[in-house]
Amino acid sequence: MRARWVRIVACGVAGALVPALAACSASEPADNAVTITVADLPPTTQAKSRQQFLDQVAAFERDNPNIKINATDSQWEAKTFAARLAGGQLETVFIVPLTEPPGLIKRRQVADITDETRALPHADKFENRALKPGTGPDGRIYGLPTSEWALGLTYNRQIFTKAGLDPDKPPKTWDEVRLAAKTIFEKTGIPGYAQPTTNNTGGWTLTAMTYTHGGRAEKEVDGKQVPAFNDGPALQVLERLKAMRWEDDSIGRQHLRNGADVLKDFSAGRIGMTIATPSTYGDHITKYNGDPAMFGVTALPSGGTSATLLGGKMAVVSPKAGTAERAAAVKWIDFRYLRPKYDTAAAEERAKANAADDIPVGIPAVPFYQAQVVDPVLEVERRHANVPLNNFKPYTAGVATQDYIPEPPVAGQDVYAALDVAVQAVLTRKDADPATELRNAEEKVAPILERAQR
Amino acid sequence: MTELQQRQTPTRAADTATRSAYHPPQRRRFRRGFGLGGLITLLPLLLVFGIFGWWPIGQSVVLSLQQTNLVDPPAWVGIDNFRYLFADPLLWTTLRNTAWFVVLALLFGFPVPVLLALFVSELRRLGGVFRVLVYLPVLVPPVVALLLWKWFYDPDFGLFNQVLDVVGLGPSPWLQSTATAMPSLVLATTWAHAGSTVLIYLAALASVPSELYEAAEIDGASIWRRLWHVTLPHLRGVLLIMLLLQIIGTFQIFTEPFILTDGGPEDSTVTILLLIYRYAFLNGDYGMAAALSVMLAIVLATLSAVYLRLTRKWSTT
Numbered sequence: 001m002r003a004r005w006v007r008i009v010a011c012g013v014a015g016a017l018v019p020a021l022a023a024c025s026a027s028e029p030a031d032n033a034v035t036i037t038v039a040d041l042p043p044t045t046q047a048k049s050r051q052q053f054l055d056q057v058a059a060f061e062r063d064n065p066n067i068k069i070n071a072t073d074s075q076w077e078a079k080t081f082a083a084r085l086a087g088g089q090l091e092t093v094f095i096v097p098l099t100e101p102p103g104l105i106k107r108r109q110v111a112d113i114t115d116e117t118r119a120l121p122h123a124d125k126f127e128n129r130a131l132k133p134g135t136g137p138d139g140r141i142y143g144l145p146t147s148e149w150a151l152g153l154t155y156n157r158q159i160f161t162k163a164g165l166d167p168d169k170p171p172k173t174w175d176e177v178r179l180a181a182k183t184i185f186e187k188t189g190i191p192g193y194a195q196p197t198t199n200n201t202g203g204w205t206l207t208a209m210t211y212t213h214g215g216r217a218e219k220e221v222d223g224k225q226v227p228a229f230n231d232g233p234a235l236q237v238l239e240r241l242k243a244m245r246w247e248d249d250s251i252g253r254q255h256l257r258n259g260a261d262v263l264k265d266f267s268a269g270r271i272g273m274t275i276a277t278p279s280t281y282g283d284h285i286t287k288y289n290g291d292p293a294m295f296g297v298t299a300l301p302s303g304g305t306s307a308t309l310l311g312g313k314m315a316v317v318s319p320k321a322g323t324a325e326r327a328a329a330v331k332w333i334d335f336r337y338l339r340p341k342y343d344t345a346a347a348e349e350r351a352k353a354n355a356a357d358d359i360p361v362g363i364p365a366v367p368f369y370q371a372q373v374v375d376p377v378l379e380v381e382r383r384h385a386n387v388p389l390n391n392f393k394p395y396t397a398g399v400a401t402q403d404y405i406p407e408p409p410v411a412g413q414d415v416y417a418a419l420d421v422a423v424q425a426v427l428t429r430k431d432a433d434p435a436t437e438l439r440n441a442e443e444k445v446a447p448i449l450e451r452a453q454r
Numbered sequence: 455m456t457e458l459q460q461r462q463t464p465t466r467a468a469d470t471a472t473r474s475a476y477h478p479p480q481r482r483r484f485r486r487g488f489g490l491g492g493l494i495t496l497l498p499l500l501l502v503f504g505i506f507g508w509w510p511i512g513q514s515v516v517l518s519l520q521q522t523n524l525v526d527p528p529a530w531v532g533i534d535n536f537r538y539l540f541a542d543p544l545l546w547t548t549l550r551n552t553a554w555f556v557v558l559a560l561l562f563g564f565p566v567p568v569l570l571a572l573f574v575s576e577l578r579r580l581g582g583v584f585r586v587l588v589y590l591p592v593l594v595p596p597v598v599a600l601l602l603w604k605w606f607y608d609p610d611f612g613l614f615n616q617v618l619d620v621v622g623l624g625p626s627p628w629l630q631s632t633a634t635a636m637p638s639l640v641l642a643t644t645w646a647h648a649g650s651t652v653l654i655y656l657a658a659l660a661s662v663p664s665e666l667y668e669a670a671e672i673d674g675a676s677i678w679r680r681l682w683h684v685t686l687p688h689l690r691g692v693l694l695i696m697l698l699l700q701i702i703g704t705f706q707i708f709t710e711p712f713i714l715t716d717g718g719p720e721d722s723t724v725t726i727l728l729l730i731y732r733y734a735f736l737n738g739d740y741g742m743a744a745a746l747s748v749m750l751a752i753v754l755a756t757l758s759a760v761y762l763r764l765t766r767k768w769s770t771t
Binding site: 086197199447 | 523611625630714715731738
């Protein structure tokens with residue numbers, strides 16, 4: 001209300017100074033006008049993506065004359081999130097990595113958008129696994145997917161060829177990964193495999209690998225989540241990693257890296273294989289100027305169970321948004337992120353624009369909607385694909401049969417932090433005992449889970 | 455030596471007399487207390503300190519007794535945050551790590567700038583060049599410098615191991631081992647911060663009256679005796695303050711482990727500030743983060759007070 005008065009006064013003053021009073025009254029907002037701020041505007045260094053985003057803002061405002069959008073180029077940053085939230089500077093719509101929603105939901109730092117989401121087109125045809133990361137334990141919806149990918153194994157096709165391996169037949173099991181890493185190191189001197197270990201990425205990837213061995217990070221006992229990573233499967237993973245480091249000596253000596261560091265080294269051709277989502281192809285090309293031909297990706301190898309973990313991003317709404325702002329925010333999320341996933345015309349328009357701007361099109365992602373909605377859209381996207389689709393074939397074939405297991409439901413980041421230490425131990429200390437490391441991690445995590453569920 | 459001491463005593467007495475003539479005793483300056491003019495002059499400073507210093511400190515104390523999500527009204531939880539803090543096994547690891555860093559930084563990081571300053575001050579030629587060289591690392595933005603060190607320390611492709619390989623001493627794990635990670639951090643920190651400290655010592659060294667050195671030389675004192683009996687006594691006050699500042703600074707080490715190791719391997723470089731960061735920004739537990747911050751502030755304030763009391767006599771005689 002106050003903002004409206006300010007605008008009216010400003011218009012009046014402007015009108016007194018400038019004789020174009022008619023223009024002022026023409027832009028007078030309607031009674032139910034609402035202004036929202038949205039994050040994720042690409043930076044000026046990505047001029048084409050930025051322009052596309054701004055064009056979409058303009059198109060959205062044309063379609064919704066009562067909604068005014070202020071776009072900012074702020075990205076999710078854990079360091080500044082709290083201060084911006086407390087200071088009221090957080091955007092109405094902001095984008096977070098898929099690992100964040102459980103914590104944000106638990107701390108009630110994101111808005112409940114269930115009612116607004118249910119009013120969206122095809123709301124009854126959402127793919128449950130795509131919606132799951134943004135759904136709270138109470139079954140309410142707090143976030144909508146903007147991009148989701150199943151974790152896989154990326155590999156350098158050129159290094160594979162150099163080492164005498166077939167890049168079209170990447171490893172399907174972790175034992176094959178071990179063998180391939182050994183061959184790569186012997187034939188090329190390049191570390192055959194890299195495991196992220198810091199910033200909770202060590203625990204995150206260990207959890208995914210544990211899933212492929214039939215294990216879990218947490219399990220429910222008497223209605224409460226307790227640590228489950230000390231049940232056997234995680235031990236197999238750590239023992240194999242330890243053998244690759246100290247027996248085979250095939251994965252190099254640098255083992256204090258997070259996922260971003262590993263990707264940098266991967267694009268520089270200093271790593272044979274690593275765990276990542278296929279979306280890293282985007283950064284590989286645009287950020288690190290990597291060679292498209294060298295990028296290969298396959299489904300997450302199996303350790304006896306065909307499973308994977310989701311990575312990606314979600315759009316969430318500020319808990320300080322009012323009812324009208326929340327409705328406008330969800331409308332924007334639908335327009336920008338969801339419509340190209342269910343509307344073939346919007347998909348075609350977006351894919352064409354992306355391809356024209358050299359933004360990767362055709363990277364296989366987790367569909368947000370059920371097959372009848374999503375299949376025609378995928379067909380359109382394929383027509384405009386500009387990525388080497390052949391390089392993604394092993395991935396699409398592999399993930400089709402995989403189970404998507406969600407993140408640990410309680411205090412996931414704490415679980416990952418404790419497991420980081422276990423992964424670092426076996427990779428940096430020859431005498432580290434994987435079983436002891438997992439026991440130590442369990443001792444650390446158990447009271448945290450207990451406390452989180454009081 | 456007796457002669458040297460005799461020569462020193464009148465000089466110091468004369469020096470004190472001269473200082474007294476120019477600077478009246480403090481009580482005379484403040485005997486009328488603060489007038490309105492004084493308060494108005496102080497006001498901007500009080501406002502800046504109040505808004506950016508004291509108020510946030512007060513808020514941290516309040517926050518340490520609350521649980522908040524920064525959206526809903528905070529809930530008072532008494533000393534719960536402190537209880538959870540003491541129950542966290544990582545706290546004790548962190549305290550050990552920080553203490554280890556402080557000890558290493560004092561053992562290596564404290565004498566290095568003193569020695570560098572003495573070396574540069576003794577140079578008869580190229581002193582200016584060396585001053586610039588020593589200060590140069592301070593001009594490099596810390597994060598950029600640390601990313602460079604990260605590459606130096608890379609065990610597979612890094613500069614240090616390549617050099618060690620050439621001389622047949624490599625490879626060293628550097629940051630990849632619990633034993634060598636902390637000393638590696640101290641090395642990078644010392645390199646980055648020595649420049650500023652050297653400048654302060656050089657300024658202090660320049661204030662040592664040259665006639666004392668001349669007298670010592672006439673008396674046949676060796677360079678070590680001149681250092682011990684002339685230079686160090688004059689540097690004493692500065693050394694004590696720098697030592698205190700370094701202790702406080704090293705307790706607050708954050709950027710180096712954050713950029714170079716993220717606390718690894720195996721939590722061997724998680725420092726107090728890194729743990730505060732993790733509580734606040736990874737776990738969103740602002741109450742715990744504030745509780746640990748308050749504890750750190752209390753420990754440092756106590757340490758500083760005890761240190762100043764213990765060394766007051768020594769630093770003024």
